Amino acid sequence: MTILVTIITLVSIGVIAAVILYLVAQKFKVFENPKIDEVEEALPGANCGGCGFPGCRGMAEALVNSDDISTLFCPVGGNETMAEVAKILGKEVTAKEPMVAVVRCNGNFENRKRTNQYDGTATCVMAASLYSGDTACEFGCLGLGDCVEVCNFDAIHMDITTGLPVVDQDNCTACGACVEACPKDIIELRRKGPKNRRIFVSCVNKDKGAVAMKACKTACIGCGKCFKVCAFDAITIENNLAYIDHEKCKLCRKCVAVCPTGAIHEINFPVKKAVVKSDEKKQTEETHINTDKTVNK
Amino acid sequence: MLKTFLKGGVHPAANKLSADKTIEILPLPKIVVIPISQHIGAPAKVLVTKGDKVKVGQRIAESGGFVSANIHSSVSGTVFKIDNVIDTSGYKKPCVIINVEGDEWDENIDKSKELKKDFTLSSEEIIKKINEAGIVGLGGATFPSHVKLSIPKGKKAEVLIINGVECEPYLTADHRLMLEKGEEILVGTKILMKALNVDKAFIGIENNKPDAINYFIELVKNFEGIQVVPLKVKYPQGGEKQLIKAVTKREVPSGGLPIDVGAVVHNVGTAFAVYEAIQKNKPLFERVVTVTGKSVKTPLNLLVRIGTSTIDLINIAGGVPENTGKIVSGGPMMGKAIVNTDVPITKGSSGVLLFEEKESKRQESQNCIRCGKCVSVCPMGIEPYLLMNLVENEMWDEVEKYHALDCIECGSCMFTCPSQRPLLDYIRLGKSTVNNIKRSRKK
Numbered sequence: 020m021t022i023l024v025t026i027i028t029l030v031s032i033g034v035i036a037a038v039i040l041y042l043v044a045q046k047f048k049v050f051e052n053p054k055i056d057e058v059e060e061a062l063p064g065a066n067c068g069g070c071g072f073p074g075c076r077g078m079a080e081a082l083v084n085s086d087d088i089s090t091l092f093c094p095v096g097g098n099e100t101m102a103e104v105a106k107i108l109g110k111e112v113t114a115k116e117p118m119v120a121v122v123r124c125n126g127n128f129e130n131r132k133r134t135n136q137y138d139g140t141a142t143c144v145m146a147a148s149l150y151s152g153d154t155a156c157e158f159g160c161l162g163l164g165d166c167v168e169v170c171n172f173d174a175i176h177m178d179i180t181t182g183l184p185v186v187d188q189d190n191c192t193a194c195g196a197c198v199e200a201c202p203k204d205i206i207e208l209r210r211k212g213p214k215n216r217r218i219f220v221s222c223v224n225k226d227k228g229a230v231a232m233k234a235c236k237t238a239c240i241g242c243g244k245c246f247k248v249c250a251f252d253a254i255t256i257e258n259n260l261a262y263i264d265h266e267k268c269k270l271c272r273k274c275v276a277v278c279p280t281g282a283i284h285e286i287n288f289p290v291k292k293a294v295v296k297s298d299e300k301k302q303t304e305e306t307h308i309n310t311d312k313t314v315n316k
Numbered sequence: 317m318l319k320t321f322l323k324g325g326v327h328p329a330a331n332k333l334s335a336d337k338t339i340e341i342l343p344l345p346k347i348v349v350i351p352i353s354q355h356i357g358a359p360a361k362v363l364v365t366k367g368d369k370v371k372v373g374q375r376i377a378e379s380g381g382f383v384s385a386n387i388h389s390s391v392s393g394t395v396f397k398i399d400n401v402i403d404t405s406g407y408k409k410p411c412v413i414i415n416v417e418g419d420e421w422d423e424n425i426d427k428s429k430e431l432k433k434d435f436t437l438s439s440e441e442i443i444k445k446i447n448e449a450g451i452v453g454l455g456g457a458t459f460p461s462h463v464k465l466s467i468p469k470g471k472k473a474e475v476l477i478i479n480g481v482e483c484e485p486y487l488t489a490d491h492r493l494m495l496e497k498g499e500e501i502l503v504g505t506k507i508l509m510k511a512l513n514v515d516k517a518f519i520g521i522e523n524n525k526p527d528a529i530n531y532f533i534e535l536v537k538n539f540e541g542i543q544v545v546p547l548k549v550k551y552p553q554g555g556e557k558q559l560i561k562a563v564t565k566r567e568v569p570s571g572g573l574p575i576d577v578g579a580v581v582h583n584v585g586t587a588f589a590v591y592e593a594i595q596k597n598k599p600l601f602e603r604v605v606t607v608t609g610k611s612v613k614t615p616l617n618l619l620v621r622i623g624t625s626t627i628d629l630i631n632i633a634g635g636v637p638e639n640t641g642k643i644v645s646g647g648p649m650m651g652k653a654i655v656n657t658d659v660p661i662t663k664g665s666s667g668v669l670l671f672e673e674k675e676s677k678r679q680e681s682q683n684c685i686r687c688g689k690c691v692s693v694c695p696m697g698i699e700p701y702l703l704m705n706l707v708e709n710e711m712w713d714e715v716e717k718y719h720a721l722d723c724i725e726c727g728s729c730m731f732t733c734p735s736q737r738p739l740l741d742y743i744r745l746g747k748s749t750v751n752n753i754k755r756s757r758k759k
Contacts, residue, residue, distance in 0.1 A: 135655050138678050140738040150406020
């Protein structure tokens with residue numbers, strides 16, 4: 020008999036609780052678009068914040084909730100992921116050219132003489148708050164590796180032979196974490212370029228030519244030779260520093276050839292096939308460029 | 317019982333090697349490099365151009381705003397150029413470089429040595445003259461003095477405190493100045509009292525300078541309303557907030573200014589500069605600097621023209637010893653290592669300190685052992701170990717909540733830490749980040 024009472028009591032408590040829970044769940048139901056889960060699944064799940072949202076979930080919500088998602092982009096997943104997202108949501112996305120982080124300093128131990136020694140806390144941001152650096156160049160890389168520290172993708176490493184960070188272009192997702200972390204604004208996101216070929220000024224020194232030259236052998240001295248030789252208005256010179264606009268640059272490499280200090284770097288170009296130099300061929304060269312082909316093809 | 321502040325404090329070895337050396341006048345340098353930003357606030361605007369002839373005391377840059385200060389030439393000669401030179405901040409800053417030719421002073425400056433006690437100027441006139449003379453806090457913080465003297469509406473100054481504590485080890489510039497220019501300092505104090513409309517002033521002196529205390533007790537008998545307060549030897553006794561607490565028992569509220577408790581603090585050096593500006597029409601272009609260090613041949617106190625290269629001072633003291641590891645501008649606790657010996661002396665340089673190689677290197681930082689020493693020595697009552705943790709984890713809201721902005725950067729926590737953790741470095745980073753966040757919030 021006792022066992023029956025126990026069973027009935029427990030069952031009825033269970034039923035009552037179930038009914039209450041059901042009613043409460045109905046009352047306080049939060050509708051969440053199931054597509055958010057789907058989109059989140061499609062995103063890489065790195066939670067790096069490179070898109071500007073707090074993690075992939077935040078990005079997924081934004082993607083589902085906004086009508087126009089052409090401005091949103093996941094730098095980690097790139098065009099593939101965005102295409103997948105577009106398929107799930109039936110919205111349009113714009114394909115973006117892949118970007119990569121570029122370290123704009125070439126002040127290795129040979130090029131930049133060390134003028135003093137830093138023995139404080141080994142982070143760039145603290146060193147930068149104390150002084151301009153252990154070389155005469157006040158703009159260059161401090162070499163203490165804040166960028167390495169923040170990278171979630173194992174894409175940037177310190178090269179101990181040069182004291183400068185090196186970007187691994189295959190791992191780099193252009194999330195921009197290192198760009199944020201660098202107190203000297205040396206790292207920049209640039210177009211990865213066709214066949215990963217790209218040209219950039221590997222210097223951020225704004226000092227006058229003589230001062231910059233004294234501080235570092237490969238500093239940009241703002242001489243303007245590259246500016247004059249560029250046929251596409253891609254190069255600007257401001258504060259004694261040349262800058263190549265990666266949208267306009269057609270990778271003709273003329274600027275690389277004329278730079279007296281070697282501050283302009285070319286990446287992933289085939290070695291030694293120098294730019295066509297004779298005047299006769301100049302014409303053909305230019306027509307080549309105008310048809311948007313790299314000279315070296 | 318000697319007066320002191322209550323919370324925390326440390327006892328670094330005094331090492332006042334140059335305490336008995338009278339102030340010597342440094343011979344004129346061949347060239348001076350005068351930075352146009354030697355103070356807290358907006359940089360001054362340059363008034364001279366290349367090739368201009370300038371006289372000693374001539375204004376070469378005018379104050380660039382309310383919180384800013386005029387800059388005067390410290391020598392006579394020709395402006396060589398205006399260029400960027402590394403100063404104590406560690407960064408290149410615009411400087412006026414002057415080739416020294418002779419020593420021709422501005423006609424208005426009274427070069428006589430005699431003491432001028434009486435003054436008739438009103439409060440406003442005094443503040444205006446102090447502003448014109450480009451006087452900034454000579455204790456090291458270089459806050460423009462006229463700003464401190466202009467009391468905001470609704471506040472009232474009740475007491476003036478003259479800071480003769482000099483709690484930093486090694487430094488003796490203020491100590492020597494007090495012994496040699498005691499009366500001038502007291503007249504300067506009187507002038508500052510008039511400017512603030514207060515009738516009470518205290519001169520705080522740490523008890524390790526009994527000669528200065530006795531000398532001043534003797535002197536103040538002729539000066540009404542000024543009282544000498546001997547203070548316990550404890551670092552940072554000379555911190556503004558600590559000094560107010562010790563002398564008046566009032567505590568400056570978190571985020572507040574001394575004027576919130578009716579106090580205004582000025583350094584003895586500032587008081588002397590005020591005397592010279594008001595009574596002798598002499599703008600601030602020279603200051604007393606201690607050159608010291610355990611291996612320095614003759615540690616001494618020098619009267620130096622602003623803009624002189626640091627190496628000139630060291631050479632007078634016997635040159636750079638071979639075992640030097642670091643040269644610091646200021647004291648050992650709060651001073652800053654300089655990048656090269658060409659860094660010019662500015663209004664804020666109270667000392668040049670040469671550390672030996674072995675004492676200059678930082679030891680490797682170990683893990684925190686939770687001993688709580690940093691908390692017990694912090695004179696502001698904040699928790700350095702916690703703040704360091706929060707900054708490491710970039711929890712800026714929490715950093716602000718735990719009063720990082722109250723830190724006076726005295727370095728007591730790092731001095732006492734048995735694990736040699738870089739506590740202050742992290743707190744400083746936290747402070748600047750929180751300040752940036754606060755600024756962006758306002759926008």
